[in-house]
Amino acid sequence: MSGPPPLSAAQRVAAWDAALAAVRAVLRGEGLREVVTPVRLPAVAIEPFIEPVAAPPGLLATSPELPMKRLMCQGSGSIFQIAPCFRAAERGRLHREEFHLVEWYRVGAEPAAVQRDVERLVEAVFEAVASALGQPPRPAPRAWSRVGVLALVERTLGVALHGHEDAPELAAALAGVAPALGEPLPLPFDARLAPTPRARTLAAWTAFFSAWCDARLDPWLADPSRPGVHVVDFPPALAALSEVAPGPEGHAVADRFESHVLGRELANGYRELRDPEEQRRRFEDVNALRAALDGAALPIDEAFLADLRDPGLPPCAGAALGLDRLVMLAAGRGALGDVILEPSAAGPDA
């Protein structure tokens, strides 16, 4: 056994106190106002592989995205929140069923402005936590890079994709590299499981992206020469709740980014989707896939869609950042169990 000695409860409290203050200082300094929205919700943003925890008659928030967007529709202006979130059956060194997201939205901003917020938050929390622990500051990434998903797929896998492949086209394009993506092949690769062409495309891309992250992206990000990376320009099938905009060579790309720090996925952001009909189709596609995968379809948040229609969401960009992971990285630890303020949670495998 090696590594630094465990943090005492007092040290953990000092680290969190410093991190929370730093987050608030950065985002308030940018003119955002702090909000609190309900933790128990009638419905959540529907994702293929994020399972909400039931809290009858609703669900615990998997993220505060929908209630915050409703506040934005209703005229809140730019806002942020430090929100407790719950995702069932996520347990590991980097996953807990209960965790905290810093979630924020900037009215009228480009995603690049939100990426700069991520950079500022990382730097501020690294400094604040090191100071609270009496440690020399761990170097926060200064040189951030930005790289497109498909460019990185080509570089790490040798396969050129344009991002609009449907399920059979994607399977054909990847046939030669399937063993590199892990055996057995990901479950929804058999995209016939999904009932509609859109759901099949979603299934195929989600399966491919998951396998590629594990087999290629994570090792690529683990290189210390890449301490801070914004992975940008997602294929439209992986847009989630982001706007899809015309990209190079006439191919539309999803304006979504993921920020990785020291090899760990930390934040996910969008130019936010504002079209209620497209938003409904995406929720329905995911529900079709969930049903095919034996997971339960989830309720669609009709009040959210109604607010998107009228008064409508102002043009905005936003992101969600895993605060527990950021505190872990800032404290130089390798597992969430090393830093969280849950008295019974000690131990890296908890």
Place this chain on the structure above:
Amino acid sequence: MDVNELRKNAKLEIDGQPYVVVEFQFVKPGKGQGLYKCKIKNMITGSVLDRTWRSGEKLEAANVESKKMQYLFAGADSYTFMDSETYEQVELNADLVGDDKYYLLDAPPPGSDQPIPYDVLFYNERPVGLSLPSHVVMEIIECEPGVKGDTATNVTKGATIQGGLEVQVPLFIKQGEFIKIDTRTNAYVERVNINK
């Protein structure tokens, strides 16, 4: 069982063989599919495999039961245990017991008048393994004398416990004393005061 019920020590049946999960790691891209990366050990042959499952997959739980049994004696290449209620005896092959043999006591442990109840695992009613308590108290049967006045920390010496296993103990531990040992790491935990 659903793949999200996987964890360390979960027992699975794969191709008609019982496996126990010995290492478990959950990874997941934020909006992607979770991966359950496991090392699993065949409970009959002892061989270890790497297996990865993805969220949404289904597994078969192994029909493994555990029964409290008393350890009786060692044979040439097996160890015999007895159900203290039915007096039924079973033999566990030495390969399946492995280094757990060092913790088998046929007499009541120090400080107790009852024999240790060991958990013997049965797969489809066939004995396939032993599940030790995480900590046991054992007597030091041999060790070098400590150096008086040496208070340096992290200095240890070798000592042999009942059963013949050698462990590292602090210098102040003496022959004939009792110590608590972590059976998962064979590491000294603390001295235990027992009047013989």
